[in-house]
Amino acid sequence: MPTKHFNRLVRLAAVSIVLSVSAVAAPITLRVDATQAPRKIFFASEIIPVSAGPLTLVYPKWIPGEHGPTGPITDLAGLKISAGGKPVEWKRDAVEMYTFHLTVPPATTSLDVRMELLSTPDSGGFSSAASATSELAILSWNQLVLYPEGKASDDVEVTAELRLPPGWKFGTALPVSRTDANNNTEFRTVSLTTLVDSPVLAGRNYRRFDLSPGATPAHYLDVVADSEEALNAPPELIEKYRQLVKEARAMFGATHYREYHFLLAMSDQIAHFGLEHHESSDDQTREAFLTDETVHLIGSSLLPHEFAHSWNGKFRRPQGLATPDFQTPMKGELLWVYEGLTEYLGWVLTARAGLATPDQNRQFLALSAAPLDNRSGRDWRPLIDTTIAAQLLYNARSDWDAERRSVDFYDEG
DSSP, X not given: OOHHHHHHHHXXXXXXXXXXXXXXXXXXXXXXXXXXXXGTEEEEEEEEEOOSEEEEEEOOOSBTTTTBSOOOGGGEEEEEEEETTEEOOEEEOSSXXXXXXXXXXXXXXXXXXXXXXXXXXXXXXXXXXXXXXXXXXXXXXXXXXXXXXXXOGGGOEEEEXXXXXXXXXXXXXXXXXXXXXXXXXXXXXXXHHHHHTOOEEEESEEEEEESSTTOSSEEEXXXXXXXXXXXXXXXXXXXHHHHHHHHHHHHHSOOOSSEEEEEEEEOSSSOOEEEEOSSEEEEEEOTTTTTOHHHXXXXXXXXXXXXXXXXXXXXXXXXXXXXXSSSXXXXXXTHHHHTHHHHXXXXXXXXXXXXXXXXXXXXXXXXXXXXXXOOGGGGTOOHHHHHHTHHHHTXXXXXXXXXXXXXXXXXXX
């Protein structure tokens, strides 16, 4: 190839690389002020890179692990959008209520978005239910973020910052860049997918237990509670959770995460449930969970179940639940695998870790099996329909449960 022609190609290639790099959108900057969490109000501000013209922003609607359109849009308040210090008018879509339309002014490169989350005291539901007390809070990032419509959550990058009340500590799988003396923490830039998949557990009474000392990857039990006394877990119980980590690795044969955090919130004032994530689990239960044998036994499969989800449901996800963003509807037909198989694996791990005795495990199995032959709802509703309708059944009334059926795919799966 002639030298002159070759040099021209090199210059063209260099220009192409520069254009490609410059075309990569800057990350969204998200700052969350949780200093008023004890009052059940969170404040957020976003700087969203944009270009002039029509723009649609969306609030996360379909939340992974909750299998439904559970984003708490009715608790979103104080929404104000501006550019260069001047207000930008927005209008909610008349059909898709999680969608906001606006026009970006000429020569504008970023929008300033401000919003509030009015955290409910209602303990019914999942992550949008009661999640804060005077002593602790669980932050779910999806509740305080807007992002451009039509972009895959993998392709939206976010640099998040969090300010906590004085004296509060936190646990999260989200990698940290820095923390200052004023309890402000900046996290590394990650995709919106990873951000939403990485809740933060924070509180005044906090303790971390290393569940895999000296091993890689690391596993931690991060605990917050309404009282300091509730953190006094018996050493033999912590050893059982260390055994849980070993048993899970033996069962699955490999790990797929940088590190794993069991985020355990213990309070009688918050919602009680478990929600799986790739590198962590959001586990919320009673204040006496670690100090009362009976309370712990009742919830002994909670952490094993959510831990098993890291493999079955997060690392590998059934078709229909692996959506590209948080607006695409999820299809739950394979929830009997996602949840049913995990329910089984969770009980296997519970027994193998010693969190319940083999006899206790058999009794729990009997309790699960006992109602299987007396539900009249089976005369009209097949099990597969309970998976398809899961987004409705999670919030269905409990009366007439035998006639209508519920999320039966957990135990029957």
